Amino acid sequence: MVSSLAHSAARGAYFTLAAQAARIVLQLLSVVILARILSPHDYGLLAIVLVVVGLGEIFRDFGLTSASIQAPELSAGQRDNLFWINAGMGVVLTAVMFSLSWAIGAVTGKPELVGISQWLSLSFLLNGLATQHRANLMRDLKLRPLAVIDVASSAIALAVAIAVAIAGAGYWALVVQQLVTSIVVLAGVVIAGRWVPRLYSRSHPVAQMVNFGWTLVATNLIGYASRQIDTVLISFRFGTVPLGLYNRAFQLIMTPLAQVRSPLQSVALPVLSRVQQDQPRFENYVTAAQLALGFLFGIPVAIVAGLAEPVVDIMLGSRWAEAAPMLRMFAIAGILTTVSFVGYWVYLARGLGAELLRYTIVTALLKVVCIVIGSFFGILGVAVAFAVHPALAWPISLSWLSRITPMPRRQLYQGACRIIAVSLAAGLAAWGAGLIVAGTSSWLQLAAGLVAGLAVSACALVVPAYRRDAKTLSAFVRLMLTREGRAS
Template identity: 75%
Template structure:
């Protein structure tokens, strides 16, 4: 009965999380459409400069304590209160540092407007620092419906505030208002949903192990952040801004939406895996099921996208961007491979393997740097190919690395990944063939026929018993989403 309730809570949590993320993506598109007509590219450029520093600070602001509190097998109210004050103090310290850095940032960028933007956005660290453990507690208690409502409401209210400010002629300040309103609404929302107030910090409740775990997460994230920039740096230096624009736009079309769909599922997966980590058979079942769900539901659309790269680029970006098609195809392949391996990251967090994750991140960062460097000798497409090759090399290493420190269902994961890749390959090839078959009929017709043929090819896999079993498991999970959870997840 407990297993059934947990599975149902996880399914409902996934439903609310995906629904909220879909709503946020729609709001982001609306933001682009509306604000782009009220503001200038210069306004967005100013904000982007400052958000680079904000993104780096966010790694330190959380300090890995969200994951630390969620994965902890035992977690007292006193420990929660202590982590609240640690996150709040880190947020305040980052706000002071950000404020102090505003003058050198304005001098380095040569944009005096950066000074005011940086000083005001420093407040976001205080807001997010206060909200961190409230969000973590909602995730730990599987109150994902409440969290979904807060996230969607914050995006909608902030967008409305930005539109009003931009309409009144606020210029780039409208984007600053959007950031600050988002942080404020999130803080108010999670406090109301959390229904608890922190007590004073007490040394009676030790959080040393959690802080140690968090420090390893911070170190791993910093290395990962640096590794993520290697392709951008090499392209900008070796091939110039035009090539970088092609590469970056292709990345934004594939990898950014993928992250918006995939990463929020961690809010569902991490508390579930943490709860069952002492029950190895159930833990392995959840891990393999998560891989199948991610692989099929995300991997098949990515494979079809890879097959239809040319017409989709023409539709989304225009004919002038046709050189982006092979790059986007490589990103789609990379997205499929990273999605198949994404559950490994969840295992590191759920098991509290912060130090092992840090060491593995160093290894995979070095692999990526080598791949990208070698790929750069073959031009822009070579860099994109290297980007896709990297996860193909890193994933088996990750699985072997994990298996050395914690029990892992290696055979089931390899077989599951193999089935996913085979059906994705069939769908991608069918989509490509459909597009080529009517290449003279226009990009919309190519995309439509290719999409249909890709889905037919993927569905044909159901003729095999193994795929029918996988489909049965996925359908059971979807049915759990559609029934009311036995837990009280009301706002």
């Protein structure tokens, strides 16, 4: 007998992973097609504005998505009030960014950023209206409609962006892509949610959720500042073209990973929140989540690291060859951050907002130090520093969590070591195979490296520990594919 919660989690993960697989394909298509039409300068301009947009998004959400999902009980009136708070934040931020657009252009010396900033300010309004509609679907584990919405928004936005780029609009194609995504998501969650918010009412207090959200805002602000320090340093020290190279290498690895990890949070957070009082069950879910994330994404990312040169040539074209070493560094960082990502879920599920804030301050300072030191060695030095940071932050994360809440630290360390070991072996095998056929087409190098990497990964199954991991993952996959009636 499989528990209803376990089945809901597995089915939710199934729809989420399927949707994100489709979105990753669309993202790769976007990179392949648009990178051949647009220039590094175009991407560099957008990257600068997205730093500001990302900062505003933290305030726009105000941590209320996580607060509403994590809350043990949420009344209809509280949900209505949270909607109006997020909508109000969206309106205010739209006005603020529009007003600051001229300052952004003046400070950066890029007059093109004025118009880009003004149009992208509308994303705050659109996303603010969508926030609680989306959170309500996540809270109820209605992840199939969310999956459809995410795929449809990415596909429609990409199609429109390609058409605009072909028409010769340059960086405006990237602006249109951002706005169309937000518009389609808003329409989708409103239709799927079938919920019309009522007026704000003081009779339904939300102070506790706002307080929890505020700690997340502070945490996310610090984390965001540390995440953007590399973009800011490269922009001011090296210019938009190096920033475009860095940004495309980053997008090839970190964006697909984020597109999978963040939506999976919509499955993990409500599930972990519900079982947090059952410690053995909670620990089983946490360790299984780490294995699932680590093996499913660590091995492919490691193979990409070993085949960085042919991957960049295929995905971006020959003029982007300088991005290959940076791609390799981002792949290493991607594996390490994925292994440690479950720690963030534990903070949210346990409601440890204040503790998460303190931990984030420490690791943010650590990242700033790494990036600043790396910047003295050029743009590649920044990418190396980006990879070094999670290697230092991961053990700090486990130690920090273990001091404030029960954690299966030994199992997590052992699981992570197994993930890293097999990923390293797969990456080295892919790199070696690529070298053997060097001088041939990039596609042949990619095929040879892929076969070698997967073959070495399969060989790990001779080790009993890896066979147990495979059994755990296969059981979860079977649960994802089992319909409700057969699971109960």
